[in-house]
Amino acid sequence: MTSSDETAFDDSVLETLRSRVGESLEPSSEGRGLRVALVCARFNGGITTRLLAGALDALEQTGVDRRDISLTWVPGAFEIPLAALAYADADRPYDAVITLGAVIRGDTGHYELVAGECARGVQDVQLSTRVPIIFGVLTTNTVEQALERSRPDETNKGRECVLSALAMVSVLRQGTLAPS
Numbered sequence: 001m002t003s004s005d006e007t008a009f010d011d012s013v014l015e016t017l018r019s020r021v022g023e024s025l026e027p028s029s030e031g032r033g034l035r036v037a038l039v040c041a042r043f044n045g046g047i048t049t050r051l052l053a054g055a056l057d058a059l060e061q062t063g064v065d066r067r068d069i070s071l072t073w074v075p076g077a078f079e080i081p082l083a084a085l086a087y088a089d090a091d092r093p094y095d096a097v098i099t100l101g102a103v104i105r106g107d108t109g110h111y112e113l114v115a116g117e118c119a120r121g122v123q124d125v126q127l128s129t130r131v132p133i134i135f136g137v138l139t140t141n142t143v144e145q146a147l148e149r150s151r152p153d154e155t156n157k158g159r160e161c162v163l164s165a166l167a168m169v170s171v172l173r174q175g176t177l178a179p180s
């Protein structure tokens, strides 16, 4: 979910904040030269393909070359972390992995298990490999909410995930956070 108008980041405060710290590591949305992997669940595919379309549009707009994008389809959200790990610890790891799925409470008795284990697995992979693994798995109460968060516009969760991926790759390459 994106910030609301009331709580969104206000760029005009950045200059002042920069002047009050020794180092300010700030995200970029430049995708040129980056290799990005997408892991997309087939379960609730009517929703996940909308997320994927939003992500692919954003990758193109931010300059990521089509040949630098790899896409893997997995059965459901529960399988996402394993595929993300395979990308993140490959011989030539991807710069970021974007995971896309939809877990809808109404559909399942084991909503908490599927959604919770997917989130835990994604976090485990990024902390153990240091490769940003972006959580683009919708967890909603209804199909309507999932449709709302996968609209083909600026609010599309898949699009938001691409910007998060580029942001994390860029800050992890700067200043104190850059690998020595």
Ligand code: INI
Residues within 6 Å of the ligand: 041, 043, 044, 075, 076, 077, 078, 079, 101, 102, 103, 104, 105, 107, 108, 110, 114
């Ligand atoms: N997988 C999802 O991606 N979303 C769901 O809502 C869902 N439900 O409702 O159960 C779901 N289940 C499948 C699960 O992710 C695994 O693929 C399956 O359990 C096999 O391991």
